[in-house]
Amino acid sequence: MTELLTISNLSYKKNQKQILHDVNLQLDSGKIVALLGENGAGKTTLMRIIAGVAKNYKGQVSLEGEEKEVQRKAKLSFTDNLTGFSDSTKIKDVVEFYINIFTDFDENQFEELRKFMKLDPEMKLSQLSRGMKEKLIIALTFSRKADLYLLDEPFSGIDAMARKRIINSIILWKEDQATILISDHFVNEISALLDEVVVVKDHTILEHKTADEIREGHESIEEYYEGLYADEEDE
C-alpha cells in the first residue's frame, strides 16, 4: 500500500474559535476509512480542508505528495450538496456540468449508478426528496475516477433498505487503489466495509486504528466508538 493522504500539524480557527488543533493523519491507498465523531467535532471541516474549499488553516495537507489545492481537487471526489445549481436544474443538466468540468467523470459509470439509484434524468433538483438527492450526490461522486473519495454523511436521508443496498455496493464502485474517507452516524451499518477508523474528538484526532485491531480486542466498531464516550455519559 502506498501513502495517499498526509496531514501534518493541521490547525484551523474560524470566528476566533478553535475547530481543529494539531491534527496529524496518514491514510494509505486502497482503504475504506470511517471518520467518526460527535456533531460539531470538526469532521466536515477536516474534509473541506482536504478538498481545498476551506481556507486559513495552518499545517500541511498533501495528496499523493501534492500540497497545492488545485492538484488535490483534481485527485479527489467530494460529496457536494449541489447548492451551486438552481432548483429548476434537471439531473441531466447537472450531469452535463460534471462531464464538461471533470475530466475523470465516467458517463457510463454514472448511467449504471443512475439506474441503480432509480433516478430519472428529467427530474429537477426541486422535485427530489432528501434521500433521492443524496442518491444523486453519491452517484455523481462515484462516477469520477478519483484517488480519494470524501463522503460527508452521505446516507442520512436515505431509507434503511436503499442505504443497505448502497453500502453493500460501494466497494464495487471504486478502483482498487482508491481510498474512501466516510463520515457517518450509522456506524454499525458501514462497519463491515471498514479497514480503518479515525475518531475526531476535542478538536483533534483522538485515535486512528485498523478495524482488525479493534476486532482483536473482541469489540465491534460500534462498541469501540461508544466506549470512547462512555466516561462522559457516566459523568
Place this chain on the structure above:
Amino acid sequence: MTSFGTLFRELFKQKSKTTYLVFLIQLIAAIIFVIFGLISAGPGSYDHAMIAGVKVNALVAWILSIAGVFLGLSSIAQPVYLLMTSWRNEKINRSQTWRLVPMSNGKIYLCNTLSSFASFIYLAILQFLVALVVSGIVYLSSSDVRAGLAKGFSEIAKYHPGDNFAWLGLVAVFIAAILIGLFWYVIVSFYHFVSRAVIDFLPSANGFFIFVIRVVTLIVVIYLLGLFFNSLGNFAFDFVSAGSGNEIWYTDLLFLVADVLFGGLNYLLIEKFVEAKAN
C-alpha cells in the same frame, strides 16, 4: 485539471439563461406598453405614421414603436441585469459546487467575473440586434422610405460630418464603457470578499452585528475608492495633459488601473482568505 475556456463556457452557458430571460421580459414589456398606448390613443392612431417625411404602413409603424419602447427600456434592463448578475457572481464565488472545480480559486474568480461581464455585453448585443432588425424592416418596407432615407443621408453628407468626427474619441469612450462595466463587478466582489474575511475573522456574531460589519466595511471601501481616485486621478490627469481633449483617455487609464488593482486584490483575497460556503 479543468481549463479556463471550459469553465468560462460553462459559466457563460448558465448566465446566458438570465440574459435571455431579461431580454424576453424587456420585449414583452415593450409589446404591452405599445398595446396600452394603442388602446389609449384609439383606433387609427398609426394611420398617419411617417418616417423621413414618408408615410409608412401601420404594421411597420407598430413594429417601430415596439422597437423604440424596447430600446428605451434598455436603460432599465441593463442596470437590473447588472445587479442580477452581480448577485449571481457573488453566489458562485462562494459556492462549494464551483469552488470544487479543479482550478485555482483565483482563476475561478477571474473566469466567473469575465463570464458575467461577457453575458452583460451579450445582452447589449441582443438589444443592438433588435435595433438592427427593425431598421432593416423599416428600410425594406417601401421604396418611398428608402428614397426618403437616401435623401436625408445625402443632405447630411453635404456637411462632411466625418471630417470633424473624433473616431479615436469614440474608441476611447467604448473602452471606457468596457472598463467601467468591469469595474462594477470587481468592486462588488472586493466589498463582498473584504466583509466576508472580516466576518469570518471576528468572533461569532448575531445578525445585527454582521449587518454593522457590512455597513462599516462599505464605508471603508467607499473611502478607499475615494482615496484611490483622488491620488491616482491627479497624476493621470497630468499624464494625459488636461484640456487637450484627451480626458476620456484619462478615464480609460484610471479605470484600467482600478480594474487591475482591485481585481488583483480580489484574486489574493479569494486565494488566501475567502472560503467556500459550507453546504
